[in-house]
Amino acid sequence: MLDYAALTVVSAVVREGSFEGAARGLGLTASAVSQRVRSYEERLGSLLIIRGSPCLPTELGRALCAHVDKVRLLEADLPHRSDGTGAESPQPVILKIAVNADSLATWFPDAMASFTQKTGIFLQLSVEDESQTADRLRSGQVMAAITAETEPVIGCKMLRLGQMRYVACASPDFVERFFLGGYTPQSFQAAPCICFDRHDGLQSRWLQRTQGSSLPPSVHYIPSTQGFLDFILAGAGWGLQPLSLAQTFITQGGLRPLGPDPFMDVDLYWVFPRLKSNIIRDLTQHVMRYCEAMIYLERTA
Known part of the structure; x- marks a missing residue:
């Protein structure tokens, strides 16, 4: 069985890029973070983090962090989230999205502003050329992507946004x-x-x-x-x-x-996981409604 408490620490190190950054976010010391990661790696018999500047996940570490992201997303749909003690979870819900630079420079900020204000969700964006964003999704580094690729991504749905x-x-x-x-x-x-x-x-x-x-x-x-x-x-x-x-x-x-x-x-598509997540559903509906009304993309047949 996975140790989600330990995986939360591993995920924080990967997200922040360092043990010190993870420690600040978790309210722990850097040595405590290091010990928890090392202890879990010893239990699994495999490295999860490549130590460096920044710290990077191994293939197994990336897969486990992607799993934790999905679990946290599903937990966020529950009406009363807690950490198991009855207290509200201090960990924010972070959506990792790969977006092409031109969308980020034009319509994407406006599309996301009202969604984040309404839901309290935080974003972590990976910026790539529109031909490369789907690769981030395939590797498990992000939860959704805006892409120009039409090749299906296993376990994901694809919706056409329009043309840039x-x-x-x-x-x-x-x-x-x-x-x-x-x-x-x-x-x-x-x-x-x-x-x-x-x-x-x-x-x-x-x-x-x-x-x-x-x-x-x-x-x-x-x-x-x-x-x-x-x-x-x-x-x-x-x-x-x-x-x-x-x-x-x-x-x-x-x-x-x-x-x-x-x-x-250039045709652009929204790609997202086939999860029964209210957050992913609401985000997708929000993006699609915005694209239908916006001036930057032409939704031609």
Whole structure:
């Protein structure tokens, strides 16, 4: 039988990234936290935490922490949560969600604000490219994810949120330096490009569709939505930006769309576990209702 008291300590170390951080959150000393983790590892005959900066879970440790997260989520649905002594549990309910950076920079904060205020749930977000967020769910690191992937995740449901529209753009100065001769495959190969990270295939897909070419040899990798936009505005390169963020700059003349077909739509999906959890159900309903009314995603068929 699992020792949930010990697993709560293990989970706290993984969540905080250190024994000291876990000790502060649990109201214990760091040595007491270390002893409880070590004692439980000895009982199991297997390491649960890789000591370091930060402390990371082993494969078994990650699986057990994911289990604890699900148990805590189910316990939160009970009308009177307690720690077994009749006292209210001091541990907050934390939802771990993987979200793509562009959603985080546009609609996701508004969607979550009213939910967290209403429920008292706390969020722990993992920010990835939309093509990578589902991997966090598969590994058990998060409880739900916003993803562009359509491959099913075992034990999870998938609902379509809508489409996020992107626009290929650059500063007027950049356009004059690299595209005076037109938007051709040759000019795009000579013009520096900006990508979110090495998993970001958006620019590559747009180039393939509109130019029949691949990424140029000169690429800046900027893993920040705001930083990505700032680099484009500064004339360091071209790239695809969420239209909702770029529209004001396009209207004011700070950015120019590239070519006759600068747009690209990306389908986004909400993936969540098949748990009989009121919290997950309410969160999903909240996200879906918000996406139906919001301006950032187009819920086309």
